Amino acid sequence: MTILALDIVTTALILFVVAAGLMVILGVMKLINFAHGAFLTVGGYTAMVVTDAGLSPWLAAPAALAFGFGAGLLIERVIVRPLYDRPLDAILATWGLGIVITQLITLGFGREVQFAASPMTGTLPLGDTEYSAWRLVVSGVALAVGAGLTALLYLTRFGLNARAVIMNEPLARGLGIDSGRVRATTFGLGAGLACAAGALITPLLSVDPNMGLPWLVNSFMLVLVSGVSIPSLMLASLLLGGAQVLVSSFVSPILGGMTIVVLAAALLRINPKGLSLG
Amino acid sequence: MTWKTQATLALLAVAALAGGASAQETVKIGIPVGLSGANSVVAPSVVQSSELAAEEINAAGGILGRQIELIVADDGSGAQGAQRAFDSLVFQSEVDVLISMETSAARNAGLPIVNRGRTPYIYTSFYEGRSCSPWMYVNAWVPEQQVAPIVDHFMAEFEAKTFYLIGSDYAFGRGMLEFTRAYVEANGGTVLGEDYLPMDGSDWTAIISNLRAAAPDALITSTAGGAPNVTLTKQLRAAGVDIPYGNLAVDEGTAKAMGADATGIFIAASYLTSIDSAENKAFLSAMEAKFGADLKTPNDLSVPQYEAIYAYKAAAEAAGSTDAEAVIDALDDVAVTGPRGVIQMNKQRHAPLTMYLGQVLADGSVEVISTFENVDPGEQCPQFSG
Numbered sequence: 001m002t003i004l005a006l007d008i009v010t011t012a013l014i015l016f017v018v019a020a021g022l023m024v025i026l027g028v029m030k031l032i033n034f035a036h037g038a039f040l041t042v043g044g045y046t047a048m049v050v051t052d053a054g055l056s057p058w059l060a061a062p063a064a065l066a067f068g069f070g071a072g073l074l075i076e077r078v079i080v081r082p083l084y085d086r087p088l089d090a091i092l093a094t095w096g097l098g099i100v101i102t103q104l105i106t107l108g109f110g111r112e113v114q115f116a117a118s119p120m121t122g123t124l125p126l127g128d129t130e131y132s133a134w135r136l137v138v139s140g141v142a143l144a145v146g147a148g149l150t151a152l153l154y155l156t157r158f159g160l161n162a163r164a165v166i167m168n169e170p171l172a173r174g175l176g177i178d179s180g181r182v183r184a185t186t187f188g189l190g191a192g193l194a195c196a197a198g199a200l201i202t203p204l205l206s207v208d209p210n211m212g213l214p215w216l217v218n219s220f221m222l223v224l225v226s227g228v229s230i231p232s233l234m235l236a237s238l239l240l241g242g243a244q245v246l247v248s249s250f251v252s253p254i255l256g257g258m259t260i261v262v263l264a265a266a267l268l269r270i271n272p273k274g275l276s277l278g
Numbered sequence: 279m280t281w282k283t284q285a286t287l288a289l290l291a292v293a294a295l296a297g298g299a300s301a302q303e304t305v306k307i308g309i310p311v312g313l314s315g316a317n318s319v320v321a322p323s324v325v326q327s328s329e330l331a332a333e334e335i336n337a338a339g340g341i342l343g344r345q346i347e348l349i350v351a352d353d354g355s356g357a358q359g360a361q362r363a364f365d366s367l368v369f370q371s372e373v374d375v376l377i378s379m380e381t382s383a384a385r386n387a388g389l390p391i392v393n394r395g396r397t398p399y400i401y402t403s404f405y406e407g408r409s410c411s412p413w414m415y416v417n418a419w420v421p422e423q424q425v426a427p428i429v430d431h432f433m434a435e436f437e438a439k440t441f442y443l444i445g446s447d448y449a450f451g452r453g454m455l456e457f458t459r460a461y462v463e464a465n466g467g468t469v470l471g472e473d474y475l476p477m478d479g480s481d482w483t484a485i486i487s488n489l490r491a492a493a494p495d496a497l498i499t500s501t502a503g504g505a506p507n508v509t510l511t512k513q514l515r516a517a518g519v520d521i522p523y524g525n526l527a528v529d530e531g532t533a534k535a536m537g538a539d540a541t542g543i544f545i546a547a548s549y550l551t552s553i554d555s556a557e558n559k560a561f562l563s564a565m566e567a568k569f570g571a572d573l574k575t576p577n578d579l580s581v582p583q584y585e586a587i588y589a590y591k592a593a594a595e596a597a598g599s600t601d602a603e604a605v606i607d608a609l610d611d612v613a614v615t616g617p618r619g620v621i622q623m624n625k626q627r628h629a630p631l632t633m634y635l636g637q638v639l640a641d642g643s644v645e646v647i648s649t650f651e652n653v654d655p656g657e658q659c660p661q662f663s664g
Binding site for chain 2 (some may be wrong): 003004007010011085104111112113115117122123130131132133134135175203204205206208212215244245248249252253254256257
């Protein structure tokens with residue numbers, strides 16, 4: 001029973017940390033970033049490069065965050081910014097960008113499955129049982145990311161500006177907020193979060209050019225259901241991730257793999273606003 | 279006619295002559311293999327051993343005096359990619375023979391195309407058994423040869439009575455574990471659970487928790503080779519699972535790539551790099567010399583591929599031609615000595631094999647625990663027993 005509860009909580013938190021970058025970009029930029037899966041993959045390869053270079057595997061996620069942030073700023077400037085007035089084209093552009101990134105990775109690292117060293121192995125004792133240490137670490141990081149994002153949005157000047165842009169961009173601009181800069185920083189932040197998440201999940205997986213794809217689908221569904229709000233993304237992850245674990249454990253892991261998508265579609269059918277609190 | 283047009287025409291004529299000449303002279307061997315997808319961990323080693331076989335045979339005068347030309351096509355490790363790869367090899371490249379290691383999904387998708395194109399096909403991957411086609415031969419193991427050593431060892435050595443089975447949801451995964459379940463139950467054991475994840479699935483959390491809740495004496499897994507095998511093993515180790523663990527789908531190369539997580543896994547294979555024979559040593563040093571630092575560890579998938587190319591050469595030479603039907607008729611009769619010993623595909627299109635039970639050591643090498651000489655593949659394709 002404890003294990004089942006831990007499975008649900010850790011699965012939910014891993015989903016949350018993977019989807020967070022997508023939600024941040026959607027919130028401020030009103031842009032579904034279909035390159036999110038490719039960013040996750042880049043994070044996985046960053047982890048591999050870091051550990052192959054003989055650096056501590058603990059540096060993988062911070063390195064991925066930094067690399068993703070830099071790459072995000074650059075991509076925003078070159079690809080996304082010229083398309084601000086054509087939102088639909090911007091979405092298509094991110095889709096294309098995802099394909100380009102995947103192909104670049106294939107060219108650079110080959111198509112085969114590769115491995116990154118894990119910062120820690122084995123289990124941690126937890127009450128009367130023991131549980132996968134790395135899943136617990138990722139869950140802790142996910143909570144920290146949630147808290148950090150909340151603090152960023154509500155306690156900083158950037159957060160205030162970002163919230164203003166989320167609520168009403170023309171008005172925010174009228175008040176002298178440089179919304180272009182807010183957008184650029186947000187895209188960098190979203191890309192950085194996605195890369196860091198990719199590096200975080202890598203120790204449980206192997207690295208290949210398409211590793212981000214299944215996560216993109218789940219993240220997309222979670223963000224559609226949750227809307228732009230950190231607590232409701234947490235709630236959506238817990239509900240849908242929990243359902244996935246329950247179906248996998250008690251019905252069939254094959255159906256479990258589809259649970260999030262099916263449930264999200266059903267939820268949106270019943271309540272088009274999803275879980276959105278706003 | 280301008281000089282440009284003339285030059286172009288001349289070039290075309292030369293190309294046509296060259297093309298025509300080489301089409302007559304070379305023996306085309308098609309290799310559909312999973313360069314991307316699940317099999318991508320192992321596919322490069324298969325391509326390497328094919329290249330060595332072709333180079334050696336070509337240096338020694340080719341097949342019936344004709345040089346070998348290898349045509350490698352990526353099948354994406356799955357059914358859709360395999361249809362494209364087989365179609366282009368059989369109908370566009372018009373290969374003389376297909377020799378390849380592939381997933382069962384890819385093989386099953388390719389077989390109808392092989393049958394339609396009437397092309398000889400030597401399948402070089404271990405698989406779940408009972409796949410039969412008038413055009414196919416298999417020189418790798420089936421469950422009858424592979425499952426028994428592991429299960430017997432677990433029952434004798436660890437007094438294992440309860441087993442848990444985990445696999446990928448496709449023909450190989452289900453076929454191997456179905457056989458394993460029957461074998462365990464026939465020998466007085468109990469199977470506590472049998473769980474599958476789709477081939478591209480990577481989250482084994484719920485299955486591992488079910489496994490831990492069931493607390494079996496031993497675990498046997500049969501995933502698609504490559505990524506699923508790696509993610510399952512990593513997550514098992516991360517969850518602290520340390521019961522005897524038999525992996526029906528891991529080869530020596532993948533075990534080495536996995537590193538520490540693979541330590542202690544039991545495998546049963548028809549080839550291990552440690553086989554002590556002159557042929558194996560010659561093969562390993564030739565691979566070393568040809569590929570140097572780029573060498574992928576030769577393994578139970580790449581070595582049958584190497585031997586199958588020699589088997590095709592022997593059959594074509596016995597038949598005196600590369601005619602498809604003549605080669606198919608000759609393939610049962612030829613015995614080829616390779617790194618795995620003498621292999622003859624004379625048991626209903628399958629081959630008796632010497633099997634090794636091994637355990638992966640910390641450095642990724644495999645220690646041989648026991649050897650089983652010439653294990654029979656059993657009843658695979660009774661229609662070809664004549």
